Amino acid sequence: MKWKVRFSYLPQQFARPGRILAEIRRHLKTCQFTLGPEVAQFEKSFAAMIGTRHAVGVGSGTDALKLALKAAGVGYGDEVITAANTFIATVGAIAEIGARPVLVDVTPYFTMDASLIEAAITPKTKAILPVHLTGEAADMPAIMKIAGRRNLVVIEDACQAILASIDGKTAGTFGAATGYSLHPLKNLNVWGDAGIVVTNSGGIAARLRLLRNHGLANRDEVEIFGHNSRLDSIQAIVGNWLIKQVHMITQKRIDHAAMYDEAFSKMSSDIRLPPRRPNVRRVYHLYMIEARKRDALYEFLLKNGVEAKIHYPIPLYLQKGLAPLGYKMGDFPETDRQAKCILTLPADQHLTAKQVRYAIDVVREFYKRN
Ligand SMILES: Cc1ncc(COP(=O)(O)O)c(C=O)c1O
Known part of the structure; x- marks a missing residue:
């Protein structure tokens, strides 16, 4: 691809x-x-x-x-x-x-x-x-x-x-x-x-x-x-x-995240942004949103050339390797909820504003059709 x-x-x-x-x-x-x-x-x-x-x-x-x-x-x-x-x-x-x-378990801001x-x-x-x-x-x-x-x-x-x-x-x-x-x-x-x-x-x-x-x-x-x-x-x-270059890298990621936030905050009620606490500086190693139609949106993004990811689709406590810890399905409801709806979009320092706008347009197109 x-x-x-x-x-x-x-x-x-x-x-x-x-x-x-x-x-x-x-x-x-x-x-x-x-x-x-x-x-x-x-x-x-x-x-x-x-x-x-x-x-x-x-x-x-x-x-x-x-x-x-x-x-x-x-x-x-x-x-x-x-x-x-x-x-x-x-x-x-x-x-x-x-x-x-x-x-x-975790907060809605991960x-x-x-x-x-x-x-x-x-x-x-x-x-x-x-x-x-x-x-x-x-x-x-x-x-x-x-x-x-x-x-x-x-x-x-x-x-x-x-x-x-x-x-x-x-x-x-x-x-x-x-x-x-x-x-x-x-x-x-x-x-x-x-x-x-x-x-x-x-x-x-x-x-x-x-x-x-x-x-x-x-x-x-x-x-x-x-x-x-x-x-x-x-x-x-x-x-x-x-x-x-780390300060520049950080600022570029913050700027790209701001472009996404601005667009997604008014695009569709299906999208939810994590709470943006004003006293916290986020550095967007991962830019993540929540979407109820996550799986379909994810497929649509991939099909249209936007390499979205999911971090992470299977909560750790449900992984076979962690079975010895003795947790059972439902022990971490917020983690479970997020695993079903979180989606990561590229937001790194090497993207152009045009690429970020393209990713936004693909998401907009998805909600026009769905
Ligand atoms: C949250 C978190 N903790 C720990 C690590 C471990 O780092 P490394 O892959 O360098 O061992 C990573 C990255 O892979 C991580 O994302």
Whole structure:
């Protein structure tokens, strides 16, 4: 299919790789492929961008969450509360450290419903892992209040939400530590798997540096059991090139979302926009709407060259792989409702206004006919 409005913008993103390749060629002479100076440089820029004291590069967004939990003292037998509508990686990271994921349902703006957290807390609960899904920001002030009252660690999953904020405070600066993904599909992306953790805690940062590198304090001394999860120097080179564009990337996505919002808010009563909280800056990693006729609209968009997606059609708790958690159909009604009506439209920084208008026109045409 030759898309008129394609979903993946990677060919455009890296269409002129001259500067990156020159940097990699220079790097080849140093052969510092692991933990080279490019990694430290990227960590410094990333921490400055988010506004935290430390950033520690790791092998993926999943590892960022896993190692952040571990560094904050969460481990085997602990329970970690997270959002029922998230991507598998969040729940997988919790399970990987031997902790038990405990799901709570979500708000109409796709993030953990803070009013349901208290009921999910048990004597084994050690942490809350809110997910800033789609580039929305979870209700961090409310979540931090509960965590403070119940003495729980908060680790944020900001894999989809670089530079989102609440009341001007950047998502990712509320909890003890925050994991980001630099996967090719993320707003700040590199040439493979990579991730990064931010924190204001010197202790957590120091543990993360050990955990990502076999627990090695130096070449010869092992301080703790760790992992092999370093951010590759070559990926850091790509990150160093792209990080300068993140503010532009974010603004373009916000502008495209505003065009969609403006058109869809008055197009058809079948479409529902998620509540747009005025104190939240959304960064639209995914631009999602709800439509009762979602499946037919989805097909119509595809047929007319607009590469729409559904994130995600099957709630995690109904997946075979999560059966050991013991949830049953209907446990998360809002997550279920959303899975049936959510639809994602391309909104990335490489789209032209003409392409966004074309996608809007296709949706309009669908409702004219239906
Ligand atoms: C919400 C969320 N959490 C975690 C991850 C894991 O990131 P990665 O794919 O880099 O491991 C992703 C992305 O894939 C994600 O979307």
